[in-house]
Amino acid sequence: MDSPPASRLPSILDAHADDILSEWIARLRSGGADDRISEVERERQASGFLQRMIEAIRASGVADIEGPAFEPLREMLSDISRSRAMQGFSPTESALFVFSLKQPLFHRLGLAWGKDAEGLARDVWAVTLLIDALGLRMMEAWQKTREEVIIRQQQEIAELSTPVVKLWQGILALPLIGTLDSSRTQVVMENLLESIVQHEADIAIIDITGVPTVDTLVAQHLLKTVAAARLMGADCIISGIRPQIAQTMVHLGVELNVISKANLSDAFALALRRIGRAVVRTKSPVPVMGTAHGE
Amino acid sequence: MASDVGDRIPILKLGDALLVTIQVDMHDRLALALEDDLTNRIVQTSAKGVLIDISALEIVDSFIGRTLASIAQIARVLDAETVVVGMRPAVAITLVELGLSLPGVRTALNAERGMALIRTHRADELDADPDGDAA
Amino acid sequence: MATPRSTLQIRTSEDIVRVRQEVRARAIEAGLGLVDQTKIVTAASELARNTLEYGRGGEARLEMLQDHGRRGLRIVFEDRGPGIPDIDQALRDGFTTGKGMGLGLGGARRLCNEFNIVSAPGEGTRITIARWK
Structure with missing residues (x-):
């Protein structure tokens, strides 16, 4: 064979x-x-x-x-x-x-x-x-x-672009920058809610000055976040809403439940008032001290 | 049916407020029993506030949510203010997605803030403010 | 690809709690994040209650899912109850024949990635949900 x-x-x-x-x-x-x-x-x-x-x-x-x-x-x-x-x-x-x-x-x-x-x-x-x-x-x-x-x-990208900043004891800010897609918005919002717990924040300011467009889905996420924060016992203020975004939101019926301010500083002033604080003028401006070598 | 002795959620009295800390995964009858017990205790003690700490709860479904909402409504009828405190972020996100935003239920981040809220509410009322609910 | 894992009977309101706990354990095993875990556990709680109240009891079957590296969890709720005559109506928020707020079905659907319902009057109801990582 x-x-x-x-x-x-x-x-x-x-x-x-x-x-x-x-x-x-x-x-x-x-x-x-x-x-x-x-x-x-x-x-x-x-x-x-x-x-x-x-x-x-x-x-x-x-x-x-x-x-x-x-x-x-x-x-x-x-x-x-x-x-x-x-x-x-x-x-x-x-x-x-x-x-x-x-x-x-x-x-x-x-x-x-x-x-x-x-x-x-x-x-x-x-x-x-x-x-x-x-x-x-x-x-x-x-x-x-x-x-x-x-x-x-x-x-x-999702993490990098979601810095939650503490503005004051009890006040957080979330400056959103760039296009918000649905999945990013979700991550950002979860982050914000976690930070609220961590910092025991009464008020969170969501600043959308740097957001070019808000589609209906994203607007809904924003709204849901505001609602979720309220369930946890914190208030949200949305600031920096562009004209066309304002239109989107109104068409969604958003203006009913959300506290909004034109810009971050107005929102911050409101937030301070809410927690019983105020910014007062001191006698004279104090110059900002700088160092030659940075830090 | 095994119904052990601990099959009720304890209610503590703290000044003129009642304090409930939910630490178990509540089945529906337990939630209903809590509603009954709280109603009775509010009347018995003339409590002016009810603080429900749910920071240990891993979920709040529509049944538990509805129970919390009815407790708040019943308490209001009996002249007591209810504050739900300590809801976890994931629970809050899920409740909103579920379509439940618990209108009429006051919330606070933790028990301390909740008690403060009850106190200010009483103080506002004693000031005889005709419009109790400021914006 | 799906691996059958466990079958839970739904006869009492304690069983709803048992379903929640089992779903939680499996969701963790499937690697779901905390929010996703909470969503599927809540959906399961709603549907288990449906099975108990409208289906006069039934069972929940849990399966682990695996698809091209993605993992997930599927749960099938089945009862031999009266069935749902009008599914569209039942899915609408605010619709209820019982003592809930009418968020059960529609709410549960919003909490899942997949939602499928088969029902015929007199023959019972089978609802399948899944959540992917």
Whole structure:
């Protein structure tokens, strides 16, 4: 009985690893220098990758890339892919790293099998499956990294843009700047309510001077926040409402329940009055002391 | 039905105010019992204020919300002012989303502020201000 | 992908509390934030009460959800009660046949990402809600 001849890939890899590596690196380099990644780094990645691939194939053959022998290779692939995604490589560029290993391998297989077309076809197919699977894995890891980056950035933006400022004992201000979408508004408002508890604030001023537009959904969020703050025992004042925003709000029936002031300073004056404080003029203005070195 | 001894929410008397701290996840009958008990105690003690601390409550659904609102209304009929204190932000957001804003229920951030609110309310009344509800 | 987790009977008002506690525990497990937890627990409380009062008792089934890395929680409330003749009307705020404020169904819907209701007169009601992280 003839069993099909064994794959020659393992022996090729053992005998010609260095040649394959240098051919692969030459291919990678043919795309030209890239300032996102150094030559040294790229070569280090290629040789590490090939090394792990050889070890994995030696241990379990080419078929089982989900198996334990391929674990170090899979891990390295994810690492490379992650760093490429962070460095701003496109998914195609990232995957090309793996796919460009095909040619050197095919070339060696061709030499090894010579005229035995059947054996060559079988080994080419096996290598294709392997490299394709690795390439797809690379794409997946790339995409996952990008998603993580996007989520992290969204959170950062949401948090960065929501400073709750204490103006006085019991008075908080939330100066909103930029476009408010629904999800950002939600984060901002939750933040404000938490701060009210933290600072035991009686009054919170929501200043929307820096907000270009308020759509109905956002206006509703603002209103809901005012209502929620009231349930907690604090009052809100909305200040800095632009003319067209005022119109939106009136059309929503907002003007009924919300205390609003034209600007932050009027709102602050009202807030001070509410907590029984007043700003009084001292005899003469005191000059502001500055230092040459900042802080 | 297992109805243990602690199956009622204690009501404390503090000066001429009644103080209730809700610390358990109330089932509906417990909420109704609280309404009954408070009504009776207001009449018994001629309390002028009711302070309900809900800072331990992780949710207020429409039933509990409605109970709080009726307690406030009943108390008002009996000449006592109700203040609900300590509602958590997440609870407040959810109640608003649910469509419940508890009109007619006074609120304060904590028990201390709540007591102060009850006191000023009494003081305002004693001043015989015909228009008790300033803007 | 959904993993069935637990089934809770709803027969008494204490059971509503039990539903709340179980939903809270699962919501934490699904990684929901505090506000989202509170929303789904409150919605579950409303619907469990509905099941008890209008459906003459029933059950709540909790499932953990997983979809492309997103996690969530689904709860199915089912009863064999009289059913709801006019669902649109029942969802409207202020509509009530019982002693609530009529916020139960419509309110619960606003607190969830997914809300689905199947009901036929005489056959009972099944309401499915879900909240995603």
